[in-house]
Ligand code: PL3
Ligand code: FE2
């Protein structure tokens with residue numbers, strides 16, 4: 001028996017395609033930078049080089065998948081917008097890498113960016129077009145393994161990393177709230193609510209901090225950084 005699916009989203013409307021040109025670009029740029037960040041981490045962590053290079057390769061596949069999603073909807077991603085969107089987080093990662101601050105690099109890429117991606121992709125999947133949904137479902141599975149890499153490394157080095165993690169969280173978490181505000185209007189056009197994104201992010205990020213070894217009290221304090229401004 002065939003079932004009729006009534007979708008309120010018109011994937012070919014000008015409004016949808018306009019919003020998609022920015023969201024799609026953000027995701028493509030995010031995957032590209034993630035690819036570069038894992039290559040950098042592979043240099044900083046020679047013991048884990050092989051694994052990190054394999055994560056970098058996965059990010060490259062993700063980028064290609066999302067480029068195909070844009071093409072499928074006849075949308076040209078606004079890459080200039082996306083580079084500006086990531087500029088602060090990108091600069092913080094590069095400065096940390098140049099100074100050999102591995103803990104900060106892992107917090108930015110494997111915790112913050114991966115949790116941001118996981119929440120965005122999970123919220124996107126139910127409202128995506130069929131083509132993009134299949135791609136995104138495959139991608140989000142990989143992102144959990146990337147988050148897990150960061151969690152495991154930071155857990156194994158928790159006492160030595162704690163102070164740097166707190167400082168890196170303080171510097172970078174406010175950027176996430178600002179970025180969420182910047183995508184709020186476009187995300188809504190795609191059927192994604194900011195409240196759902198924030199909630200999902202908080203859950204993933206809080207769980208990650210807990211797995212690494214932070215107490216519930218630490219997590220509350222750390223997650224609230226910069227939130228007041230959001
Ligand atoms: C690392 O593996 C991935 C980095 C990507 C970061 C993406 C952040 C996305 C925020 C934008 C919210 C809308 C998502 C729409 C999903 C296609
Ligand atoms: Fe990815």
Ligand code: FE2
Pocket residue numbers: 034059114117142143146
């Ligand atoms: Fe990832």
